[in-house]
Amino acid sequence: xxxxxxxxxxxxxxxxxxxxxxxxxxxxxxxxxxxxxxxxxxxxxxxxxxxxxxxxxxxxxxxxxxxxxxxxxxxxxxxxxxxxxxxxxxxxxxxxxxxxxxxxxxxxxxxxxx
Numbered sequence: 001x002x003x004x005x006x007x008x009x010x011x012x013x014x015x016x017x018x019x020x021x022x023x024x025x026x027x028x029x030x031x032x033x034x035x036x037x038x039x040x041x042x043x044x045x046x047x048x049x050x051x052x053x054x055x056x057x058x059x060x061x062x063x064x065x066x067x068x069x070x071x072x073x074x075x076x077x078x079x080x081x082x083x084x085x086x087x088x089x090x091x092x093x094x095x096x097x098x099x100x101x102x103x104x105x106x107x108x109x110x111x112x113x114x
Contacts, residue, residue: 002084002112003091007098009078010105031099038081038097047080078105082112 013019020028039046053072060067078100085091088109095107 001087002082003088004110004112005081005083005091005095005098006077006108006110007079007081007100008106008108009076009100010103012078012100012103012105014078031103034097034099038094041083041094043084044094045082047082049079050077052076 011019013023015028023031038044053076054070056070056072056076058069058071058073060069083091083094085094088111091109095101095109098107101107
């Protein structure tokens with residue numbers, strides 16, 4: 001079964017920000033180590049880090065007319081990954097290892113249906 005892990009950054013510090021610089025070297029190293037472990041997990045395919053929500057364009061179609069607005073939907077995504085696992089429990093266990101899940105964000109796990 002395939003799952004998409006949608007990473008919602010929330011208040012999680014990201015490299016290049018003041019919040020990231022306020023983390024200790026040990027904390028920064030732990031974040032990098034966690035992502036390395038996740039990326040090396042069998043069945044996991046890493047996605048790319050997404051640009052910030054200020055660079056997003058939201059598209060809606062109302063009454064047949066395409067409308068766009070600057071910015072992301074309320075809870076912007078920061079990244080994603082695909083994971084092929086035996087069951088939801090395995091996907092949830094991997095999602096729990098994503099630093100954003102414990103540092104102010106969340107990870108949404110969604111089955112991919114074909």
